[in-house]
């Protein structure tokens with residue numbers, strides 16, 4: 510068990526017999542940190558959405574564009590990346606510190622496999638700083654009060670909260686809007702929230718298949734409409750171009766364009782909100 514600031518125990522043992530969100534995503538991205546149960550669910554989902562691997566790459570590519578924008582154009586040097594996933598190419602600190610070596614990043618994930626790879630996330634520039642917190646976003650205070658967060662980020666200065674491909678694991682009964690509000694309340698004006706979210710808006714039947722497949726493996730999956738995803742940005746102002754299909758959010762900010770044939774072929778909404 511891993512101890513977070515509130516003493517809430519999170520499992521530290523890696524259970525390979527059931528599919529885990531982080532490892533299924535790693536499989537789609539072409540990583541090696543996945544097991545037969547993860548690949549079986551990944552393939553089951555691909556039967557409903559044959560382009561799922563392209564979508565995962567499009568989501569990941571957005572993350573890099575968003576971080577690049579936030580450092581270079583918005584002057585952000587502090588990031589709280591929740592639902593980090595297994596380290597892969599273009600982790601938040603690598604993108605941020607390549608623009609500003611002073612950037613500081615706190616990563617948070619509930620999955621013990623991410624904890625096991627935390628060393629790769631600690632590979633900071635000497636001027637900057639990175640930390641990993643093993644915690645669950647259902648308990649935002651356990652993140653905000655964690656000594657590794659308060660020792661790394663200056664919460665009197667703006668912070669960008671990254672919630673990239675995580676909020677779909679929260680049902681409405683989990684009150685995702687309240688959780689995000691609690692995070693934003695702890696941050697000053699000029700802070701940002703970055704969200705991508707899968708949606709059934711473009712292909713309802715296929716997404717219903719994804720939901721059923723994920724839930725048959727014990728993973729709650731809640732795609733949201735554009736309007737419901739927009740509600741997650743409450744208390745912020747969406748910056749240009751607003752809430753758009755993930756591949757179309759400022760595509761010019763990439764040095765490695767993803768092959769997404771049509772704007773709407775990656776079924777995630779993506780946006781960045783600024784706290785006024």
Ligand SMILES: C[S@@+](CC[C@H](N)C(=O)[O-])C[C@H]1O[C@@H](n2cnc3c(N)ncnc32)[C@H](O)[C@@H]1O
Pocket residue numbers: 530531534568569572591592593594595617618619620623644645646647672673674675678
């Ligand atoms: C699909 S991956 C996204 C990884 C990365 N953000 C990206 O978009 O490339 C989702 C990650 O969220 C994590 N996650 C899911 N629910 C979580 C929770 N309640 N608290 C913290 N992490 C969570 C999973 O363990 C997984 O690593």
